[in-house]
Amino acid sequence: MNSHPSNHRRAVVGGAVLLAAFLFAVPAIAHHGWGGYAQKTSEISGTVESPVSMAGPHATMRVKVENQVWDVVLAPPTRAQQAGLKDGMIAVGEKVTVHGNRHSDPKKFEMKTSRLTWNGKVFNVYPDRD
Amino acid sequence: MRELAVWLQASPLGTLMRDAGPWTYAFVNLAHIFGIAALFGAILILDLRLIGAWRRTPLAAIAAVASPVAACGLALAATTGAGLLATRATEYVGNPFLYVKLPVIAVGVANAILLRRSGAWRALGSRDLSLGERRQLAWMGGTSLVCWLTAIAAGRLIAYW
Numbered sequence: 001m002n003s004h005p006s007n008h009r010r011a012v013v014g015g016a017v018l019l020a021a022f023l024f025a026v027p028a029i030a031h032h033g034w035g036g037y038a039q040k041t042s043e044i045s046g047t048v049e050s051p052v053s054m055a056g057p058h059a060t061m062r063v064k065v066e067n068q069v070w071d072v073v074l075a076p077p078t079r080a081q082q083a084g085l086k087d088g089m090i091a092v093g094e095k096v097t098v099h100g101n102r103h104s105d106p107k108k109f110e111m112k113t114s115r116l117t118w119n120g121k122v123f124n125v126y127p128d129r130d
Numbered sequence: 131m132r133e134l135a136v137w138l139q140a141s142p143l144g145t146l147m148r149d150a151g152p153w154t155y156a157f158v159n160l161a162h163i164f165g166i167a168a169l170f171g172a173i174l175i176l177d178l179r180l181i182g183a184w185r186r187t188p189l190a191a192i193a194a195v196a197s198p199v200a201a202c203g204l205a206l207a208a209t210t211g212a213g214l215l216a217t218r219a220t221e222y223v224g225n226p227f228l229y230v231k232l233p234v235i236a237v238g239v240a241n242a243i244l245l246r247r248s249g250a251w252r253a254l255g256s257r258d259l260s261l262g263e264r265r266q267l268a269w270m271g272g273t274s275l276v277c278w279l280t281a282i283a284a285g286r287l288i289a290y291w
Contacts, residue, residue: 036290055148056155056217057289077152087152 037101037112041130044070044111045097054080054087059125063096063111071110072098075125083125090118135219144216155217162210166285168203170278172196180271189267190255197246204239211285225291231284238277245270 046065052074053060059080061072074080090096100113114129115122138144147154176196179189215222222228245251248270250263259267 053148054152057159059152076156078156081152 034101034112036104038104039101041099041101041114043097043099044102045095046070048090048092048094048096051091052080052085052087052089054085059085061090063098068109070098072116073110073112074116075113080123080125083123083127084121085116085123085125094118132220132223135223138212138216139219141216143213144219147213147217155214158210158213162207162214165203165205165207165210166282169200169207170203170282172199172203173274173278176200177271177275180267181275182268188255193251193254200242222288225288227284227287227291231281231288234277234280234284238274238281241270241273241277245274 044063044065046063049062049064049069051061054077057076059074059077061074063070063072074085075083095118097117098111098113099115099117100111103110103112114126115124117123147158173196176192178184179187179192184192245267248263248266250259250267253259253263
């Protein structure tokens, strides 16, 4: 059984190093967090195209600004709820203002939201952010 | 792919995931991680042993305990993973990491099935393995390790696309 123990050990160590290198070489692209979004905050105002959805990793809604529909990415559902949002909230056609960081790809109409304003109410999904 | 995603999203699983309250996704995600931890923790030890580590510990002994833990972990990870995907399946259409993850899982599972059916695996505990058999097991252990590491890496990166 123990014909070449040192060779095997080397193979194991070599394999582990290769795998570690592979894992750390993966580029740090980002969608989660603010990495994939513009550094500066901005604001859009428009009408609700689809109400707040609490499904999935992030609460979302869609807002129409002129003729462009924006994907509004809110906080994780639990956090969005703490900020006062509920599933299905804000009816289609209602006027809202969305403050946050837009997607760094100018062809993508997506806003990572820190604040949502509707009807004089402010939903601070990320109160620590500008 | 899109048709499959539309179907999955509209399935009762997708509806359940979306309608069962704001903590649903978080807890299913948590269970997915427990599944991965059990699967990978067990398979890592088995695969390293197959490759040639800890040769004084009998492979049959490691195989007997690692295999069921890995299988349970895989079952948990796969069922919760289907739920996570079903929540908003159509949003993942075109996500390259998903297209890496699902095939490597298929290869990892196929590799595990082939391993269990191999003469070398069935001979564990009853006789000494030949050099050829040990090499075969080492290659299959290496294949397994690459598959599961890639699946975990690609799976994590789905969220960052």
